[in-house]
Amino acid sequence: xxxxxERLFLGDNRQARVIVDVLEQMAWKRARTIRVKLPIGxxxxxxxxxLAWHRDNKCKPCGGHGVLVxxxxxxxxxxxxxxxxxxxxxxxxxxxxFERRELARWLVAEMERExxxxxxxxxxxxxxxxxx
Numbered sequence: 001x002x003x004x005x006e007r008l009f010l011g012d013n014r015q016a017r018v019i020v021d022v023l024e025q026m027a028w029k030r031a032r033t034i035r036v037k038l039p040i041g042x043x044x045x046x047x048x049x050x051l052a053w054h055r056d057n058k059c060k061p062c063g064g065h066g067v068l069v070x071x072x073x074x075x076x077x078x079x080x081x082x083x084x085x086x087x088x089x090x091x092x093x094x095x096x097x098f099e100r101r102e103l104a105r106w107l108v109a110e111m112e113r114e115x116x117x118x119x120x121x122x123x124x125x126x127x128x129x130x131x132x
Contacts, residue, residue, distance in 0.1 A: 001022045001111070004019045009126075010125055016051060020048050023050060023051060023110075024044045026110060027043040028040055030103060030106060036100060036102075046100065046103070050104060058090070061084075062088065066080065066084060066086040067079060067080060092105075
């Protein structure tokens with residue numbers, strides 16, 4: 001998983017499919033361990049949602065600001081976004097049934113743990129190309 005995440009960070013979007021495959025198997029196995037019924041198809045759906053949220057969790061209707069744009073302008077208004085409730089991010093847990101939320105949180109935590117391994121390696125490749 002760490003290698004696929006590293007490649008994804010380096011711009012290889014094809015790795016998303018590999019990551020989803022790995023996450024799907026991880027979720028399916030973990031579900032058995034914690035005694036949650038999770039068909040393999042739903043494990044794949046969960047893996048896709050977790051990766052999508054991990055890559056970009058910004059609320060689309062408000063652009064991540066938490067407030068809506070005033071109609072007819074490009075200026076932010078004072079009205080809270082009804083989709084994200086003013087948070088500016090997609091509500092992660094609302095995407096999953098209550099009995100599967102613990103599993104989804106675990107899956108994202110595993111991805112973040114693996115990202116901690118992959119991030120420094122990706123930076124080794126990216127750093128020489130950065131212009132300071």
